[in-house]
Amino acid sequence: MAKLAAASTVRTVRLGSQGLEVSAQGLGCMGMSSFYGPPKPDQEMITLIHHAVSSGITFLDTSDIYGPFTNEVLVGKAIKEIREKVQLATxxxxxxxxxxxxxxGDPAYVRASCEASLKRLDVDCIDLYYQHRIDTRVPIEVTIGEMKKLVEEGKIKYIGLSEASASTIRRAHAVHPITAVQxxxxxxxxxxxxxxIPTCRELGIGIVPYSPLGRGFLSIGAKLVDNLADNDFRKLMPRFSAENLEKNKVIFERICEIASKKGCSPSQLALAWVHHQGNDVAPIPGTTKVKNLEENIGALSVELTPLETKEIEDLVSSAGVFGDRYGDMDFTWMNSETPPLSSWQATV
Known part of the structure; x- marks a missing residue:
């Protein structure tokens, strides 16, 4: 196994060009409260978050839809006494x-959502505020325009987008600098x-990969589904169907082969690959277990040469990936184009 990176060795990265600096690896908090089975006990998750922060993982990621709402409350409780040590994203x-x-993404909803998140998190300001999905009925300029006002009012520091297309990112960035794309x-x-990725780099926007471990598949392979709760939404995802899972087994097997040679776990290898994509990248693997958290931190100590990186990529790509990411791909970057600003102006 790769040696655990201590708090002092967890490097930081800059996201965007506006000054946000975060731990090179963040902590996705979604699974603590929703989507991956029943909510976990609050105190256990608070202890986990505290352990992450004391270990140097200070970039925390949540959303109002996780729960819904309960994950923000949980994270708010966890950072109550350590607010100055964390970079908070919702x-x-x-x-x-x-x-x-x-x-x-209409202005009234943007503002009301921000006010509600501030209250649930019990903070005065959100460090990084993302539009989680793109409202294709509202010009992106209108949504970002309202978020810009929130920056000016001191309610949020930096603006982010999630699952946005390259053209949507460009249009948004023209209104106000986008700090990160998740x-x-x-x-x-x-x-x-x-x-x-090329668009983000051209514009100087940070990249925050979510599900860098393939929602757990790149950690333990197909046996992951054997222990999923009835209400775990991965059961509805095409890649986890019985037919596709059987085909996708090859990917995990090949990752295991290389990880064994490197003396690390499969999840550490997969996460290290993401870390090696650039100094503008801060993945946010989620977990509800301290053991897994420490294993993820250990990925920061796994060194990959360019040749090893290419070998990993070639082996995985040659195996092929079967199944879409979501059962409904309509709400992803592939379908995030919004109307021109002129269409909105004509209606107000």
Missing amino acids: KFGISFADGKREIR IEWSLWTRDVEEAI
Whole structure:
């Protein structure tokens, strides 16, 4: 196993060009409260967050939709006495009002969501505020325009986007500098490398990969599904269907082979690959177990040569990835184009 990186050795990276500096690896908090089975006990998760921060992992990621709402409350409790030590990121944009999913980016919703998140988190200011999904009915300029006002009012420090296309990112960045784009990026999700990553780098925008461990698959392989709770939403994801899982086994087997040679775990190898994508990258693997947290931190100590990086990529890509990321890809960067600003101006 790779030697655990101590707190003093967890490097930091700069996201964007506006001054945000975060731990090179963050902590995704979603699974503590929702989507990956039943909510975990608050005190256990608070202890986990404290352990992460004391270990040097200070970039915490949540969203109003996690729970919904309960994860922000949990994170708020956890950072109550250590606010100055963490970089806090949360998101808005997905509403489940009346049990129906709706993506919203209208100014009134942007503002109301921010105010509500500030209250749940019990903070005066959010470090990084993302639009979680893009409202294709509202010009991105309108949404970012309202977020810009929140920056000016001191309610948020930096603006981010999640699952936004290259053109959407460009239009948003023209209104106010975008500090970070959160996107799924891992050894089995690499489509963002064609346009999203180059666009971010051209504009000087930081990259925050979510699900860098393939939602757990790159950590333990197909046996992951054997222990999923009935309400774990991974059961609905195409890549985890029985047919696709059987085909995707090859990916994990090849990662295991290389990890064994490197003397690290499969998850450390997969996470190290993400870390080696650049100094503008800060992945946010999630976990609810201290053991897994420490293993993830250990990935920071795994060194990969350019030749090893290419070998990993070639082995995984030759195996092929079967199944889409989501059952419904409509709410991803592939479908995030918004109307021109002129169309909105004509209606107000």
